[in-house]
Amino acid sequence: MTWLNQLDPTWQFLLFSALKVGVAVVALLTLVAYTVILERRLAACIQDRIGPNRVGPLGLLQPLADGVKSFLKEDFVPGHVRKIYFWLAPALIMIPALLTLAVIPFGSRLGSQPLVIADLNVGILYTFGIVSLGVYGIVLAGYAANSKYPFLGGIRSTAQMISYEIAMGLAVIPVFMLAGDLNLSRIIDYQSHGLFSWLAFKLPVSFVLFGITAFAETNRTPFDMPEAENELAGGYNVEYGSMKFAMFFMAEYANMIAVSAMIVTLFLGGWTLPWFGLDRPAANLWVGLLQVGIFLGKVAAWVSFMIWTRWMLPRFRYDQLMKLGWERLIPVALANIVGIAVWLWMKS
């Protein structure tokens, strides 16, 4: 490994960044595949069915079979669609989901390398920007399809995204008032002083608000209006098939994982655990790997929670969705900000 140390810093940085990007993307796509099977098995358990259990042991090779199937299907483009947008939409919906990962610290460090791809000073603003790009994939898909149901799905999606983004942004402001920084690594540092320094315990209102809006931003039940099967026959992706449909499908789960990673980082202490000194940056390789495992475990727990919710709750009606967003969540978020500000001011 001596040749690594002899490289000049620029090349070292490029090499390690490329490595981290590669590993993170591959890990994310693998996680996406297994989140799908987790969703199907959990759904089956909740509905007292068995679920997919035939491909490989316990059905664990099912994602592979699904992938092969998507690739082998004919990539059919209907005649009435707007071609450019039709091709662009699946890419546009997948990109933001992958980009969000860049600023999330998924471990403390391995050797001398910090386990975050880009340690931006405006970390959380960056994620908000990227998340807000996600809506364009759905809108373009709806517009491109040039038919009624996808179009309605697109319109619903825009209105829903704008409404809940405001609540999400307002919910997160108290986090920065307490931590005093937008950098996600710094926010994890702030949470590494015992279990009750986790922001989920310090800011329960923010945590709950952020959790609710996270469901809305990822179009998960009870907020899955853009793809409500029984109203819109599947919504924005009706006209898609083969691998293009698979892209939408994967993006949904990738978004779920990304938003879970954000929640874990902001509110649940990121890669730290308050026991056995696991809240300090790793001293050796094994502890470093263990902390990556802790992070993944927390993400998996939140993803399972999102799946569980989907099979427990019915969908909101559209006016209820808007009412909840504008008349409940936003006022509560504003009151929360003022409350925390007053509390901080009294304390200082």
Place this chain on the structure above:
Amino acid sequence: MPFKFFFYLIALFVLYSAYFVVTARNLFRSAMGLLAVLIGIAGMYLLLNAQFLSAVQVVVYIGGIVVLMVFAILLIADVTQKVFEQSPRWRQGLIGAASLLWFSLLAGSMLSYRFGAAAAAVDKSGSIREIGRALLSPAAGGYALPFEVISLLLIAALVGAVTVARADADNGEGKEGKA
């Protein structure tokens, strides 16, 4: 010179997209062009080391305003219509003249302003802490008063918009009630 290369690349991209916005014959395509312009400008900010400005540009303009525009276009415009009529010649000429006037005004005021050395500004404009202090401090060097005035202006505009919209809605309901 990678900096210069990227600068001209982004500038070219922004200019082309801006041209596309005003010449596209379909509202939706114009909105997509505007999206490209704003992304390009966000990239430009990033190139100039203004991370915060770049992120805010993406959150506010790309994630908020253009989404709202697209929403309005999808709701109002007849999106099945492929192209829109071109405006008459005299109008095009007028618009061209107005843009030229505006451009010369901007260029004139920018050329006559004596910008400070870049080195002094860099460390201040970069960090969020400095921006926050500058925006909210009432002391010298702070911009608390302009900040509040702008907030007031925005609230006035908001209230005005709601009032206008509500007056229309009330009339509409009244008519429906009679019929």
